[in-house]
Amino acid sequence: MDPELSDERLMLAYRDGDAEAFERLYQRYRTRLYRHLAYQCGDPALAEELYQDIWIKVIAARADYEPLAKFSTWIFRIAHHRLIDHYRRHAHDVAGRFDDDCEPDELPAPAGVNPAVQAERSAIAVRLSAALAALPEPQREAFLLAEEGGLTLEEIANATACGRETVKSRLRYALGKLRHSLKDLL
Amino acid sequence: MNERDDQPRDPALSGLYREAGAGEPRAAIDAAILATARQAVQPVPPASRPWWKRLRAPVAVAATVMLAVMLSLTVERHPPAPPMPPPVLEEQAPAPVERREPAPVLPHAGQVQPKASTPVSRADNASAKPQALVPSPVAKERAAPAEIGAMEGKRELPPPASPPMEMRDALRATPSTSGVAAPGSPEKRSAEQFEAKQKMPAVAPAMRAAKPAVLAPEAWVEQIRALRREGRLEEATRRLDELRRVYPEFSLPEDLR
Numbered sequence: 001m002d003p004e005l006s007d008e009r010l011m012l013a014y015r016d017g018d019a020e021a022f023e024r025l026y027q028r029y030r031t032r033l034y035r036h037l038a039y040q041c042g043d044p045a046l047a048e049e050l051y052q053d054i055w056i057k058v059i060a061a062r063a064d065y066e067p068l069a070k071f072s073t074w075i076f077r078i079a080h081h082r083l084i085d086h087y088r089r090h091a092h093d094v095a096g097r098f099d100d101d102c103e104p105d106e107l108p109a110p111a112g113v114n115p116a117v118q119a120e121r122s123a124i125a126v127r128l129s130a131a132l133a134a135l136p137e138p139q140r141e142a143f144l145l146a147e148e149g150g151l152t153l154e155e156i157a158n159a160t161a162c163g164r165e166t167v168k169s170r171l172r173y174a175l176g177k178l179r180h181s182l183k184d185l186l
Numbered sequence: 187m188n189e190r191d192d193q194p195r196d197p198a199l200s201g202l203y204r205e206a207g208a209g210e211p212r213a214a215i216d217a218a219i220l221a222t223a224r225q226a227v228q229p230v231p232p233a234s235r236p237w238w239k240r241l242r243a244p245v246a247v248a249a250t251v252m253l254a255v256m257l258s259l260t261v262e263r264h265p266p267a268p269p270m271p272p273p274v275l276e277e278q279a280p281a282p283v284e285r286r287e288p289a290p291v292l293p294h295a296g297q298v299q300p301k302a303s304t305p306v307s308r309a310d311n312a313s314a315k316p317q318a319l320v321p322s323p324v325a326k327e328r329a330a331p332a333e334i335g336a337m338e339g340k341r342e343l344p345p346p347a348s349p350p351m352e353m354r355d356a357l358r359a360t361p362s363t364s365g366v367a368a369p370g371s372p373e374k375r376s377a378e379q380f381e382a383k384q385k386m387p388a389v390a391p392a393m394r395a396a397k398p399a400v401l402a403p404e405a406w407v408e409q410i411r412a413l414r415r416e417g418r419l420e421e422a423t424r425r426l427d428e429l430r431r432v433y434p435e436f437s438l439p440e441d442l443r
Contacts, residue, residue: 017227018227019223019224019228022220023220026216026219026220030210030216031210034209035209035210038209048211048215051211052215052218052219055219056219059219059222059226060226062226124202124205127206128203128206146193147200147203153192168193168194171193175195175199179196179199182202185202186198186199
């Protein structure tokens with residue numbers, strides 16, 4: 001199999017019954033998706049649960065898959081919806097923060113991170129994790145989709161079902177806050 | 187390119203993020219997901235079912251077809267029984283000499299069942315009252331002597347053979363009123379049987395009750411012998427003629443030939 005096959009072609013091959021294509025696709029998105037979820041929810045156990053659910057959805061939706069958008073946009077959109085579902089079930093206030101009408105900078109920061117987790121990580125990782133955790137969820141999601149998913153503004157807007165300018169605004173706010181929090185490390 | 191240029195970026199922050207980010211899913215989760223993915227695209231082997239379950243549908247279809255064929259063949263080889271022959275109604279008539287004369291029938295039948303005087307009209311106008319019916323010329327001809335006899339106070343009992351002849355006439359005179367059934371077809375025969383059954387109680391219920399089924403030829407022979415022994419030779423001869431007519435293929439004993 002051609003190693004340079006695009007994500008979309010690999011997914012189409014898997015749809016047609018090629019299990020090896022899925023393994024290659026999985027390796028490409030394995031770390032990106034997991035880190036996106038881990039930083040997004042701040043809980044490794046919960047991130048693993050969401051991570052499995054998302055891949056199960058990808059497997060289940062293979063028969064209906066059509067390359068209408070980039071595979072990365074598709075899978076991170078699934079991740080976005082899964083996160084929203086989780087927030088709706090367990091944290092209704094967080095789910096409401098993803099609305100377009102809500103001004104991101106006025107949102108409160110989430111609760112502090114677990115000290116035990118902080119102790120386990122390196123100093124940079126702890127600082128970065130804390131800085132990300134301090135971001136409002138929509139801003140954090142926009143940053144993670146751009147960094148981990150490598151998505152453009154249009155693709156992030158498509159994945160998160162909001163406007164391009166909204167994504168741009170969220171991303172700009174996220175970068176500004178992270179720069180401010182990690183300025184001694186930059 | 188404009189889209190990328192338009193996108194807010196910070197290369198230093200991205201480098202720091204890449205340096206710090208080390209989280210990965212556990213190997214067990216990787217294995218579980220990959221196993222699920224492989225299992226999803228594997229062709230499902232056909233479930234091994236017992237032979238009687240696999241052959242249940244074909245056997246059911248074959249049995250149904252066979253049953254339908256056998257039923258159709260049975261119906262074709264054994265058609266419905268033909269209608270009761272007319273001699274059944276007249277064979278026990280004690281006065282066959284007068285039975286073809288319709289007149290004596292009607293006084294008695296008219297007393298019992300006024301509608302019985304015009305069976306044909308009854309059949310055609312079952313719901314009409316007898317007074318309102320316009321009798322056919324045949325019915326008028328038959329009814330006239332009866333009425334005269336009734337006016338003259340004659341109370342002669344009509345010969346029992348006449349009502350069956352009336353019924354025969356009625357049956358013959360009420361052919362396919364619907365005009366749908368072909369002559370001689372089973373549908374027509376069934377319709378005639380039904381109409382005859384419907385008319386019989388109105389025409390002569392007492393006589394119908396008194397007349398059993400057709401006598402067997404042997405019993406008939408014994409009856410003729412008994413008449414001869416009693417010296418009723420004329421009646422014996424008449425019964426013999428009837429026997430010959432009803433059972434033309436019956437071989438008569440020597441003493442009756």
